[in-house]
Amino acid sequence: MDGIEFLEYAEAHSSPESELLKKISRETHLFVMHPRMLSGHLQGLLLSMLSGMLAPERILEIGTYTGYSAICLAQGLKPGGELITIEHDPELEERATAYFAEAGLASTIRMIIGDGKTVVPRLEGFFDLVFIDADKKDYPGLYLLAMDKTRSGGYILADNVLWGGKILGEAAAADRDTRGIQEFNRMVANDERAENLLLPFHDGLMLIRRK
Ligand SMILES: C[S@@+](CC[C@H](N)C(=O)[O-])C[C@H]1O[C@@H](n2cnc3c(N)ncnc32)[C@H](O)[C@@H]1O
Numbered sequence: 001m002d003g004i005e006f007l008e009y010a011e012a013h014s015s016p017e018s019e020l021l022k023k024i025s026r027e028t029h030l031f032v033m034h035p036r037m038l039s040g041h042l043q044g045l046l047l048s049m050l051s052g053m054l055a056p057e058r059i060l061e062i063g064t065y066t067g068y069s070a071i072c073l074a075q076g077l078k079p080g081g082e083l084i085t086i087e088h089d090p091e092l093e094e095r096a097t098a099y100f101a102e103a104g105l106a107s108t109i110r111m112i113i114g115d116g117k118t119v120v121p122r123l124e125g126f127f128d129l130v131f132i133d134a135d136k137k138d139y140p141g142l143y144l145l146a147m148d149k150t151r152s153g154g155y156i157l158a159d160n161v162l163w164g165g166k167i168l169g170e171a172a173a174a175d176r177d178t179r180g181i182q183e184f185n186r187m188v189a190n191d192e193r194a195e196n197l198l199l200p201f202h203d204g205l206m207l208i209r210r211k
Pocket of ligand 1: 037038039040062063064065066067068069070086087088089092114115116117133134135138
């Protein structure tokens with residue numbers, strides 16, 4: 001069995017993707033640049049399940065894209081909870097907010113257009129769960145900002161921390177995104193405020209618990 005067959009088998013033996021998530025995936029592939037950025041079926045289910053286990057009141061996401069992961073994460077919110085999602089590309093706002101409305105989450109998900117590096121410090125209060133899925137070169141800075149906004153006992157998740165295997169190369173020879181991920185992984189592993197697991201699932205998902 002090769003990797004693709006394993007994935008197909010895993011998808012066939014996991015809860016099915018909802019019709020709306022299938023539609024978001026299909027339309028993202030048809031109409032939006034870089035559709036590989038979308039979380040997809042298995043990762044979406046994992047996010048949804050982790051969120052459901054934590055039952056957060058407040059979730060922060062940095063990197064909305066077309067809203068797939070935000071909809072998955074919002075499934076786990078406590079009743080009355082909120083999810084704030086930040087996206088720096090204004091062209092994605094109309095599509096993502098239309099999907100949030102279609103999911104019945106228009107009043108649950110607030111999308112802010114702007115750069116996470118400037119928006120996060122201005123947000124009030126603390127979050128129970130933060131998902132970092134933005135430009136990889138920004139990960140070290142976003143991690144420090146996210147830590148400041150995560151309550152003690154809360155969690156930060158970060159996607160693509162294996163970066164297609166490029167993290168194994170020499171930092172000196174790496175591009176900015178790879179160096180960003182390498183630096184982020186090192187920071188998290190050495191941060192005394194954090195307990196963490198680098199889960200080799202998909203493209204690598206970092207699970208961090210703020211002590
Ligand atoms: C990998 S995609 C997010 C995918 C989405 N979370 C999902 O799983 O469906 C990354 C998104 O983050 C946005 N982005 C990148 N750097 C950002 C930053 N510093 N602040 C806000 N958005 C950012 C990009 O425009 C892009 O839409």
